[in-house]
Amino acid sequence: MAEAADVTIIGGGPIGLFGLYCAGLNCLKARLLERLDRVGGQLEHLYPEKPIYDVGGFPRVTGRELIDRLKQQAFQYDAEVVTGVTATNLESTSQQHRIHTNRGIFESPVVIITAGIGEFIPRRLNNPAIDRYEGRGLYYVVNRLSDFDGRRVLVVGGGDSAADWAMAVADRAEHVTMIHRRDSFQCHLDSLRKLEAHPRVSLVPNRSLNSVQGDNEVRSVVLQDATGTPMAEPLAVDRVIVAIGLIPGTQIFQTWGLPLHGTEIRVATDMSTVLPGVYAAGDIATYAGKVKLIAAGFGEVATAVEAANTYLKHRG
Numbered sequence: 001m002a003e004a005a006d007v008t009i010i011g012g013g014p015i016g017l018f019g020l021y022c023a024g025l026n027c028l029k030a031r032l033l034e035r036l037d038r039v040g041g042q043l044e045h046l047y048p049e050k051p052i053y054d055v056g057g058f059p060r061v062t063g064r065e066l067i068d069r070l071k072q073q074a075f076q077y078d079a080e081v082v083t084g085v086t087a088t089n090l091e092s093t094s095q096q097h098r099i100h101t102n103r104g105i106f107e108s109p110v111v112i113i114t115a116g117i118g119e120f121i122p123r124r125l126n127n128p129a130i131d132r133y134e135g136r137g138l139y140y141v142v143n144r145l146s147d148f149d150g151r152r153v154l155v156v157g158g159g160d161s162a163a164d165w166a167m168a169v170a171d172r173a174e175h176v177t178m179i180h181r182r183d184s185f186q187c188h189l190d191s192l193r194k195l196e197a198h199p200r201v202s203l204v205p206n207r208s209l210n211s212v213q214g215d216n217e218v219r220s221v222v223l224q225d226a227t228g229t230p231m232a233e234p235l236a237v238d239r240v241i242v243a244i245g246l247i248p249g250t251q252i253f254q255t256w257g258l259p260l261h262g263t264e265i266r267v268a269t270d271m272s273t274v275l276p277g278v279y280a281a282g283d284i285a286t287y288a289g290k291v292k293l294i295a296a297g298f299g300e301v302a303t304a305v306e307a308a309n310t311y312l313k314h315r316g
């Protein structure tokens with residue numbers, strides 16, 4: 001069994017990393033458990049090169065740059081960071097929580113769950129004839145923006161992620177077409193206005209992807225209308241980004257004795273759960289008015305650490 005800590009943070013995404021810093025600030029002995037081989041969460045693993053515009057103090061920062069800053073901030077304190085460890089269950093007594101993992105048991109009186117969306121599973125089109133182009137021009141995850149230099153790009157999806165990708169590649173691509181199966185795009189209004197004004201971007205509502213053509217690589221696509229009728233003319237593109245959301249992989253927490261709303265953990269205003277000493281913050285936490293943004297998660301985990309500090313001082 002590992003050495004005891006005051007606080008164990010489960011999940012090393014941006015919110016867990018900022019929680020580690022907040023714990024250090026309060027002189028708490030902290031430990032962070034991360035299931036992957038390196039910390040950074042969605043920013044490191046799903047969009048390292050995508051610009052982020054809505055974190056206070058950073059007019060523009062890429063996913064990886066923000067994680068590097070968070071690591072610099074968090075690791076100034078002497079915390080224990082354990083990667084390759086998946087928390088699988090929680091056993092609680094009045095004094096300690098025992099976190100079961102694939103690599104043994106970790107104990108602490110406080111646990112802060114910042115496990116985000118669990119595993120990173122992009123929602124797929126589930127059309128084998130289209131999915132066979134993955135790695136050959138079709139992307140569910142974008143690691144390198146230079147892949148789109150001078151290319152004709154199709155972005156599938158109408159939400160913030162799709163709009164972010166369209167904006168991220170617009171200045172380097174030959175042309176970007178963004179399609180959405182509904183009659184209006186769901187992304188932030190400012191993103192929509194910028195995309196509408198961009199000379200190399202076309203926004204096409206009421207369209208979805210019918211088929212992809214190309215021998216070895218994507219060469220063109222056929223779109224279909226809202227009734228499923230294919231368009232007569234194919235659209236020449238050589239890159240397709242599918243950004244239709246992520247499937248939450250947080251089922252693991254269903255057996256932890258924590259009330260859930262869907263796959264998310266319900267928390268009070270101080271980010272506490274129904275288990276004394278157990279808190280949640282970031283994408284995995286939910287409450288009335290919740291917004292899934294990095295900026296909101298930073299505030300939540302700062303609140304959780306403050307509440308945990310008070311809890312540690314006053315527990316019997």
Ligand SMILES: Cc1cc2nc3c(=O)[nH]c(=O)nc-3n(C[C@H](O)[C@H](O)[C@H](O)COP(=O)(O)OP(=O)(O)OC[C@H]3O[C@@H](n4cnc5c(N)ncnc54)[C@H](O)[C@@H]3O)c2cc1C
Pocket residue numbers: 010011012013014015016033034035036039040041042043046047050051052053054085086087088114115116117118119161164246252281282283284292293294295297
């Ligand atoms: C394409 C895309 C673009 C986005 N753009 C923006 C943007 O511009 N601005 C913005 O504010 N937000 C954006 N978001 C959302 C933002 O990324 C999330 O809100 C943020 O990552 C949440 O951070 P988190 O630390 O709560 O969770 P995550 O980033 O999901 O990190 C959770 C970590 O916990 C680990 N973990 C999970 N389960 C366990 C377990 N059982 N044991 C141990 N470790 C575990 C995971 O491996 C992961 O590293 C975007 C999301 C996507 C997908």
